[in-house]
Amino acid sequence: MRQFTVLFVCFFASCYLGVESAKILGVFPFPSKSHYTMGNVLLKEMAKRGHEVTMIGYYEEKHLPQNVSYRNIKVELQMNEGDKKVNFFDQGMANAYLITFFLNYAGGKMTNQTFNIPAVRKLLESGEKFDAVIMDQFIDDSFAYFAHHFSANHILLSTTSANSWVNPLVGNPAPPSVNAEVLLEFSSYMTFWERLRNTMFYLFSELNRQLYFFPKQNEVIKKNFPNARPLYDYLYNVSLVLVNAHESFNDPLALVPVMKNVGGMHVSPSGKLPSDLQKFMDDAKEGVIYFSMGSNLKSKNLPVKIRESILRVFAKLKVKILWKWEDETLPGQPANVKLSKWFPQQEILAHPNLKLFITHGGLLSTIEAVHYGVPLIALPVYGDQKLNAATAQQKGYAINIPFAEFEEARFEMALKEMLRNPKYKQNAEQRSKLFHDRPMKPMDEAIYWVEYVIRHHGAQHLRVAALELSWYQYILLDVVGFFLAVVIAVLYILKMIFGKLCCRKSKTVKSKTH
Known part of the structure; x- marks a missing residue:
């Protein structure tokens, strides 16, 4: 029934x-x-x-x-x-212009x-x-x-x-004064120099699309479907x-x-943790830090110098660490670090003993952290990760350390600041309330x-x-051109009138002189 x-x-x-x-x-x-x-x-x-x-x-x-x-x-x-x-950990991938050429290919x-x-x-x-x-x-x-x-x-x-x-x-209207380019590290609240850089990259990207990328994509269509339209x-x-x-x-x-x-x-309701993880997190009286660089980036490929710096910092902490590590062993692994090639991320983020999430700044991971009210330390490497990290820091629930600027002391200071200062957790929880407050x-x-x-x-x-509208109509080039034409015409007419008046006045003066 x-x-x-x-x-x-x-x-x-x-x-x-x-x-x-x-x-x-x-x-x-x-x-x-x-x-x-x-x-x-x-x-x-x-x-x-x-x-x-x-x-x-x-x-x-x-x-x-x-x-x-x-x-x-x-x-x-x-x-x-x-x-x-x-x-992707190559420093060169941090350059937005190089990434654009890679994406073309x-x-x-x-x-x-x-x-x-x-x-x-x-x-x-x-x-x-x-x-x-x-x-x-x-x-x-x-x-x-x-x-x-x-x-x-x-x-x-x-x-x-x-x-x-x-x-x-x-x-969609999107002025580069407030719409930050995806491959740059700015939020919408930009300084003059950031707006300058953002506008320059916007112009470069648009020229790249119109003059190179779209023609290449058109070639793909014509090659595979000769009778297709442009x-x-x-x-x-x-x-x-x-x-x-x-x-x-x-x-x-x-x-x-x-x-x-x-x-x-994409966020699904949190399920149950596996028994070993449940015990690990339940027993963590000082709390747990979760560290994952996502699915495309592999922690095992971290430069050795940076990996060793991270391990030295972790070894000083009383909290436990869950590290998504894609290899069988981790040289120099501290006793408070638990490894796995895969973790149930959302279930971990939902656990009350989780203190913070160290992430690459991927948008899906960022969204999941906001859903569960978890503060972030972001180590963005490429793509939209830098924009996501900058935005999260601007909103007060993250500390942003671009991977290209990683320093052991800076990383350690960020961890201590986030573990001691409750404002990051409070801001994350406020963001979580906003996330859930929707009509559907x-x-x-x-x-x-x-x-x-x-x-x-x-x-x-x-x-x-x-x-x-065509592009020139959309940005009012035809209207601007019309106004310029009118102004030029008026100036020309005025010039002609004043020229004739001056000429007539000159003749009058000459006749009086004679």
Whole structure:
């Protein structure tokens, strides 16, 4: 009887809202766990709610509930030249301009390989139709072709806050005076010199996209689909952007109606810790520090000098440390340090004995810390980590030590400051209250807007008029040109009038003289 009631309620709600089972294609082949995680949690939840999901991804979901329609199309990508691997701890990766060139290369290689995966080609040639294509918006703009090919609503998922990669695609106003570039280390509250640097990098990035990256992505489309239209015909046809942001952990930024902040939708309710970890944390009378550099960065690859500095500092502490360490042994491991290649991060963050989280500043980890009210020491290395760390420090729940500026004394001082000063914990708890104080859960909001776009056939009424303007019209160059032309014309006419008056006056004076 209870099951019948639940089914009846679901059926009634579905009829009332006009929501039927939709066919959703997810495109998340970038070989980064954080990018895949964002798409996978959304699409898996949509499958649980009765939608038919197909996921193109570098990773594969193997833990699916029964009776859901979720099809994996796994892609194998070769992103490195030969055996050469990118070392993200390399100091050179801290340079935003060098990262841009690297992303140009990676984006071209990833998109072209994905289009040529046999399973992907088979899907493209299958004649299937989808109601929506949800894709990762990150160095993969040629994937906009998927939405056109399948006659589907085009939905973007931005794994960071509103940024210059996505803002122009939906006409979102984003002046570089307050919108910090993702690859730089600024919050929205910038000094003059920071605004100068931010504007210079914004101009460089936009020129790079328009003059190099977009043409290269257009070549990828033309190479794989000779009859396709130019990239620009697909690029700006976006119905919705789901943004991994929220005012509790990001600076508030302007958003056009098609952009929705759903930051935190990946956070799942905390489960039980394994018995050994539960005992370890319960018995930690002085508290516990959790240390993890995320999924892409490996602690085992830390430079030896920095690793030894961290160990010396840890050995002086009375608190216990959980360190995500990807090797079998750690030379010089202190007695108060427990190692594991993997930890249940959210369950650890939820434990009352956790004092702080030492992190690389990845956005997913930052969001989880805010969710549970845990202060941070951030050691950002590359990408948006520097922006996330700067923003967290500006909001008072973190201490930011850029990895390129790491010093043992500075690290030790930051640990002591955070363990002794309660303001960081208080600020983290305040941010957690803001995070939870929402009209609906971020996952529910994300799914609502996806279904809304499908119900309203692309929700064209949410698109701003700026998308109908060319770039020079948008920044009013035509209006400025008109005013300049009028001013020049007026000045010219005045010059002619004064010239004639002066000439007439001169003739009058001469005639009187004679």
